[in-house]
Amino acid sequence: MKVAVIGAQGRMGTAMSAGVQATEGLDLVASLDAGDEITVGSLNGAEAAIEFTRPDSTVANVLALIDAGVHCVVGTTGWTGESLDLVKEKLEQNPSIGVLIAPNYALSAVLAMVFAKKAAAYFESAEVIELHHPGKVDAPSGTALTTAQHIAQARREAGLGEMPDATETDPHGARGAVIEGVHVHAVRLRGLTAHEEVVFGNPGEQLTIRTDSFDRESFFPGVLLGLREVGKRPGLTYGLDQLMEL
């Protein structure tokens, strides 16, 4: 498969280019970045493109890729309902093209989220602990926030009430954030990258689902899965889990 990388000079683009070049059966035919036009010519015969750029350029890039008849695997964040609609409209005019947009390409993180959501209906208690490098400016992480929301939703759908918690005094806020009833804890530690642990408890038992991301190369296996599937699924697919048999 002939592949283009859009955003090739960025940190993610560099990692993606290395992944493409190291994978048998993939051929890197175009490396484009800010300032390069995305056209049939510049794409140099690419059948699919990996797009990791910036929120303010990704929409235009994806529309141009669809126009050029190239399937897209998009890792740039910042998509809204409105911008996704623009992609859907463009895809209606190009019904053979597939576009995959996903907020996370780390397979372990995607699976942890899906499994946490499935498990949530079956336990009295559930909490989320996320651990990141100390350079992170926001707490909790967006992933932990989403995980907690999914757990809360699954509990509501299963008719579960509040979790048991006899805490009467917590003068320093040790119980952490409460997101729709789910406690979320954020650890910041030199040496770490991005990690999340979801713990579930019932009388006499615990289930733990943990995902560790050590390096941005962890995104490539998910992108590769996307490249292999996106051409078989015309239209817009949102979320890597939609391509997985879960």
Place this chain on the structure above:
Amino acid sequence: MKVAVIGAQGRMGTAMSAGVQATEGLDLVASLDAGDEITVGSLNGAEAAIEFTRPDSTVANVLALIDAGVHCVVGTTGWTGESLDLVKEKLEQNPSIGVLIAPNYALSAVLAMVFAKKAAAYFESAEVIELHHPGKVDAPSGTALTTAQHIAQARREAGLGEMPDATETDPHGARGAVIEGVHVHAVRLRGLTAHEEVVFGNPGEQLTIRTDSFDRESFFPGVLLGLREVGKRPGLTYGLDQLMEL
């Protein structure tokens, strides 16, 4: 719901009786054990029965319960294809009765197995570590063996080859058991009960699924799920995961 416990004097039966009595909406109407006949009379109006006895008595008990028109949640192990067929035949004559037979009622263990099987197709590496109390006579645990076999099967179905492993020298056998290509490690430690950790690895990322069983009361939530569902599912259901939305 009126509930009978068969094997009421055993360790599991005692825990199950306590669980029934502590649960709103359940009424313990019969406690039978070895020597007690299982009849409409002795079951005292029970709508469903929990059966935790021994491999050599469970088949006869379940057949008698079906004859008595009572749904069954069966935790005794040792079922074979042949003995399951006897139950199926009996159920054909009693088409409104539901029987659930499951090798494990700990929800965390059941979920860990299901999730491990789902995840296995997406990672280069997978290994199983089980940890138990030092009184256990067999290694690895039956659950770890089954987990490894499920991982191996999922890898074959996904077309994955052998896992990467450059080991050249291992004079003491530190790499553990190899079950259909999956390494399994057994730890025995005073203080532990029954625990299993499944680790999956890709470049730059790890997924860990861990289940801890601290106490036999951990089986009751799964049995309770069985009690609530078994009457809605006439015929034989094998495995608690069949009742869960996974």
Place this chain on the structure above:
Amino acid sequence: MKVAVIGAQGRMGTAMSAGVQATEGLDLVASLDAGDEITVGSLNGAEAAIEFTRPDSTVANVLALIDAGVHCVVGTTGWTGESLDLVKEKLEQNPSIGVLIAPNYALSAVLAMVFAKKAAAYFESAEVIELHHPGKVDAPSGTALTTAQHIAQARREAGLGEMPDATETDPHGARGAVIEGVHVHAVRLRGLTAHEEVVFGNPGEQLTIRTDSFDRESFFPGVLLGLREVGKRPGLTYGLDQLMEL
């Protein structure tokens, strides 16, 4: 060794009595509880006593035990500088008697505290996560609070400054409690008992020290160590770690 248990009817006393009876070389010669006088006669030849009662009775019990010429291993909490002074005075009059008073007899918890204090000087980052059953009324646990204070003190003594932390937004308090600059997180989960994890980080590396207490029988090995050592150490010893070669 002939042993007395004071507070023999309580939950801890019951566990301690069982421990004494199961240990070769120990002989349970007296079981006293509220209402029983502590005298040479009632102690029935005991050489050492295990005292697990209540804060309002422990001081009088220990003074009576010293008067009776019996070494003491004391697990009751609530000791103050003032009440410890009373014991020291009494011991000056009975210079052959040893008394051990300790806030925690779980060896893993004692070691985790000591190790955390030793490690703290060598890492840029350190945080404490404690996990308990959901019936606990205070957060964080007293042990986690003490652990954080020890870490903070070790960092000050080593001349370490503030830990790296770029957090700018944390609207829900996910970063948890801050005890003398050390973040402490409290998880409450059905199925758990008492657990603490201390994580330390430097560039490229992490050290984790975790202690799990599953059951109150976990206190007996520490009490046993106390029984064996207390007679060799006349006077007051505070803290089980003082008896350990660390």
Place this chain on the structure above:
Amino acid sequence: MKVAVIGAQGRMGTAMSAGVQATEGLDLVASLDAGDEITVGSLNGAEAAIEFTRPDSTVANVLALIDAGVHCVVGTTGWTGESLDLVKEKLEQNPSIGVLIAPNYALSAVLAMVFAKKAAAYFESAEVIELHHPGKVDAPSGTALTTAQHIAQARREAGLGEMPDATETDPHGARGAVIEGVHVHAVRLRGLTAHEEVVFGNPGEQLTIRTDSFDRESFFPGVLLGLREVGKRPGLTYGLDQLMEL
């Protein structure tokens, strides 16, 4: 402090040079590699040197550094009693010089080893699990082997007997390696670097000591500690733990 790096072109040397340059108070004045002579001149005023080369060159390098009056922090492995003796003899002639030779500079790994040795006397059970990248050719790791030997020695010194283990059947070798009575398990997983977990168990409790090395930059904090201390300790110091207050 003026610092020289010997083996500056190697992977470790490159990481060490980066560490020196990023540390306030250190000045990288010489970068030497194979082919460069080690002399007062080439060392360019260095007060201390970091030596990470190869087993067949390290002895000559260290002797030359001592001759040049420079303190040494040595990370190259392969030292024997004989080669250490050569260094000691040379140091007798240069009594103001300090040399630190250590098999491991990762602080978390050094601490984990020390703590494991201290804890070993207090638990009925202890096992070692090491986890590494799948490119590692030997199992178990040298660190795990040493950890197990230290645990075994501490148990013997404490008069502890065999660990409890009722295993009767283990047809596939799941119980792993047995090193002086201590079970050692080796996991190989894509995505991992170098990790070790030591688990200790008593009735009702568990202590876990885990060290994770994610990156070779993890060696720099230990080397930095060495640089700061080596000048204060004339003669040969073996092992980073000798510089730590443990």
